[in-house]
Amino acid sequence: MTDTGRNPGTPLAPDWFDTVAVNTPAAERRAASLTARRTVKKEWQAAWLVNAIRCIDLTTLAGDDTPARVQRLCAKARQPLAPHILQGLGLEALTTGAVCVYPTMVAPAVKALEGSGIPVASVATGFPAGLMPLPLRLAEIRYAVDQGAAEIDIVISRAHVLSGDWQALYDETAAMREACGDAHMKAILATGELKTLRNVYKASMVAMQAGADFIKTSTGKEPVNATLPVSLVMVRALRDYGARTGARVGFKPAGGMRTAKDAIAWQVLMKEEMGNDWLQPDLFRLGASSMLADIERQLDHHVTGRYAASHRHALA
Template sequence: MAERNPGCDLDLAWVENSYINLPSVQRRAATLTSSRTVKKQWQAAWLLRAITCTDLTTLGGDDTDGNVVRLCGKAAQPLRHDISASLGDWTKELTVAAVCVYPSRVPAAVAAARKADNKYGVAAVATGFPSGQYPLSTRLEEIKFAVASGATEIDVVINRTLALLNKWEELYAEVQAMREACGDAHMKVILGVGELGSLTTVYRASLVSMMAGADFIKTSTGKEGVNATLPIGLVMCRAIRNYHERTGFRVGFKPAGGIRTAKDSLAWLVLIKEELGNEWLNRDLFRLGASSLLTDIERQLFHHVTGRYAAAHELPMP
């Protein structure tokens, strides 16, 4: 993994004097998909990179240890063997970045990951996911439970009320406490962008989270009305870039929610390459939070290899 972001002192002047120009953001985001295309073998290579940066996720109320173990099987071997053989034997070693589950499902996911030689991580959502509307003490205990159960990454969710009310000192203190509770586990801070009201608030919450020690900032829980969009992603990537320029520390980025197609994943990879550079195009600093994305990527790679699209039953997901 990349060197962790240790955080820094809260710079309220930087936070409160930051504003986002919405029309400019929209114009820039539009160019990412209108003027960039990746075709043929280059598209296949980018899609393989997308697989390695995917957090394969199941966050259903009906999750069981059984479906988590099946999902972990897909995480360890994301492509059918014949597709891998056609693309090159090296792709047989390909895995997703991590499996993301609820804390109570972490032990099953950890056991499955160990059988796969821990080639991918185990992430747990915590801190009153998805709302964050729980006492801080309860949220911290949830983090500690997930870490004690073996999670190597924790996706925490902020209390959006603090951001909406511009209570940046309180938000900073809460995220710092979460970072301490995570210990050696990497912390991804979910902003819940669809509930933050404006891109300016998204940018400010991104800065505060990074100052408090976030290893990643993440767009959404996937449960909001608005989740990962390119304009929002652009704003968060600019915050990451600006933070790196000021402090020298790299923070990762994870869009999540509504990312379902191979085309979607390519757009996000283009955003990262153009706004943050090649240094961020790896699982240490970029993740795609998704549940159904992998199926469409595999479908596109099947077409690249065979010249036809697979039926749904030919590319089963657990």
């Protein structure tokens, strides 16, 4: 990411979202229609899948992460497709959008990606629950940035949303944005724990008012992660925010997406709702590492006419 066009945020403005109502059945119908009315095949499907790779935040957030595992993941980020697939597609080079790790793994990732142009993202602020004192959450952000993270994925306090304490949510998120410094901030809303689509819209708007450069659906650790109806509501929120402020905020669905079909579905959502600009990695990311293996398998089939066994496209 570059520093051009960052979201500067605004003062908290509850009147932008207080009276918003979300028609849940209509949102569900609209989300279902996106995949029902649009199909892409053959070389066009291949092009959409290649674009999805460019937008993937290749991620490892496991308790047994080691520098060696992170190095292997970074090697995959540098070369996400097997050479014969890349050659068959007529591409010289391709990388993922970023590599996302825990703060303690940022330094090994930065070293492994040196010279590649691939940014390192780090989760922070007591990921995934965010239930740590604010000074510790801010300290974790600063640590990750000091280690070389160019992007920080923070988690909001769900309790502030559920109690309607928008001022507290705004103040915390703004403090996190300040702690990020030059690093871009993605605000994870953990939508599966926000109960209603109205809450999703409101939390999205507050996060953007507080200066989030991206809004992100999930940590990947909730019972329900990214869904198309939730994503639709968040995208409508960032569209409304952009119409009011002129700021361009990015979107990152994460968790629950595993297939090449999912990769296309979320890109169709962005194209239909936001236009082609939001099909670029500076405004759209996919937080779904397991999806890459299926994308590579589908592209292998496109190039060779044969499906490879899944184990031939391991992530790391």
